[in-house]
Amino acid sequence: MPDAGLQVEVPKKSRVIRESMVLLGIALLLTTVAWAIRPNRLPMTALSSFYDLELPAPVVDLDRAMRFYAEGSHLFVDIRPIELGVSPYIPGAFAIRQNSFEDDLLAAGDFIYPEDPLILYGSGNLQEVAAVASRFIERGYENILIMTGGIEAWHRAGGPVTQAQEEVHD
Amino acid sequence: MTESAPGRLGHPLCEGIVLVCRLIVGGTLLYASLNKIAHPEAFAQVVHNYRMVPLALLHPFALLLPWVEAVVGLALILGIYRRGAALLALLLALMFTIAVSFALARHLDISCGCFHTDGGDAVGLSLLIRDIALVLVCLVPLLSRQGGWSLGHLLRRG
Numbered sequence: 073m074p075d076a077g078l079q080v081e082v083p084k085k086s087r088v089i090r091e092s093m094v095l096l097g098i099a100l101l102l103t104t105v106a107w108a109i110r111p112n113r114l115p116m117t118a119l120s121s122f123y124d125l126e127l128p129a130p131v132v133d134l135d136r137a138m139r140f141y142a143e144g145s146h147l148f149v150d151i152r153p154i155e156l157g158v159s160p161y162i163p164g165a166f167a168i169r170q171n172s173f174e175d176d177l178l179a180a181g182d183f184i185y186p187e188d189p190l191i192l193y194g195s196g197n198l199q200e201v202a203a204v205a206s207r208f209i210e211r212g213y214e215n216i217l218i219m220t221g222g223i224e225a226w227h228r229a230g231g232p233v234t235q236a237q238e239e240v241h242d
Numbered sequence: 243m244t245e246s247a248p249g250r251l252g253h254p255l256c257e258g259i260v261l262v263c264r265l266i267v268g269g270t271l272l273y274a275s276l277n278k279i280a281h282p283e284a285f286a287q288v289v290h291n292y293r294m295v296p297l298a299l300l301h302p303f304a305l306l307l308p309w310v311e312a313v314v315g316l317a318l319i320l321g322i323y324r325r326g327a328a329l330l331a332l333l334l335a336l337m338f339t340i341a342v343s344f345a346l347a348r349h350l351d352i353s354c355g356c357f358h359t360d361g362g363d364a365v366g367l368s369l370l371i372r373d374i375a376l377v378l379v380c381l382v383p384l385l386s387r388q389g390g391w392s393l394g395h396l397l398r399r400g
Contacts, residue, residue, distance in 0.1 A: 102309045118298070
């Protein structure tokens with residue numbers, strides 16, 4: 073009967089390294105093939121202008137954003153390019169999306185004025201939020217904040233969310 | 243120190259423990275790799291948010307890491323090159339732990355990007371604890387003499 077205890081041994085270094093190198097080589101091969109056959113492949117060079125994004129408006133962290141929500145001092149704007157009710161929303165948020173910005177802003181015109189303090193949020197991608205923030209600023213909205221983390225982080229931090237379509241103004 | 247003879251299994255309980263550890267680590271890595279492989283652009287943004295990888299290496303890193311996770315995860319699940327896979331898994335888990343630690347120290351309010359590139363778990367203490375636990379679990383298949391039931395054992399029996 074084999075020993076019932078979990079037996080520990082220091083493995084041979086050369087063998088472990090060899091196995092690791094083989095696995096890394098397989099991973100590298102698969103990476104290369106997957107990258108080569110992908111239609112819209114990620115370029116090998118990352119552009120600093122893309123990643124070192126200068127945000128057009130100040131950012132607000134989740135704690136502050138939740139405090140503003142509780143105080144009712146800011147209007148929340150959901151910029152995600154999705155259909156209403158598909159994903160959780162911050163209750164009372166306005167859906168003003170990048171690809172339908174003018175139409176959405178027109179529809180919300182009775183509720184959002186240029187002097188109103190707005191907090192923009194998305195799915196966590198700051199570039200998307202920044203793009204919509206820029207459009208707001210171009211239209212004369214000056215009191216814009218960009219929420220970091222996105223709706224998922226808001227939900228996980230305990231922020232209220234709703235699935236109901238009627239809770240989101242459009 | 244010598245390995246167990248090929249084809250010979252140890253005590254079922256020990257083999258089972260090693261197998262469970264392999265499946266936990268392997269399954270976690272394999273699952274974590276899927277969304278990253280599907281969305282490399284989003285994953286590159288996630289990696290950039292940690293502010294640890296130089297811009298020149300960002301895209302190659304974002305492209306390679308998910309495939310390393312997938313290959314290592316699959317190798318652990320199947321029991322192929324167990325120790326090599328466990329070593330790589332350990333290094334990955336250590337890297338994740340260090341990255342989360344740095345993010346916490348710098349008070350970065352970012353998503354971890356562990357399993358989803360669009361949101362997901364925020365970087366926090368619970369995530370750090372989870373990564374440390376993963377490091378510890380990786381040690382079992384790396385250091386254990388028993389390999390746990392594996393594809394190799396099945397093939398040798400056949």
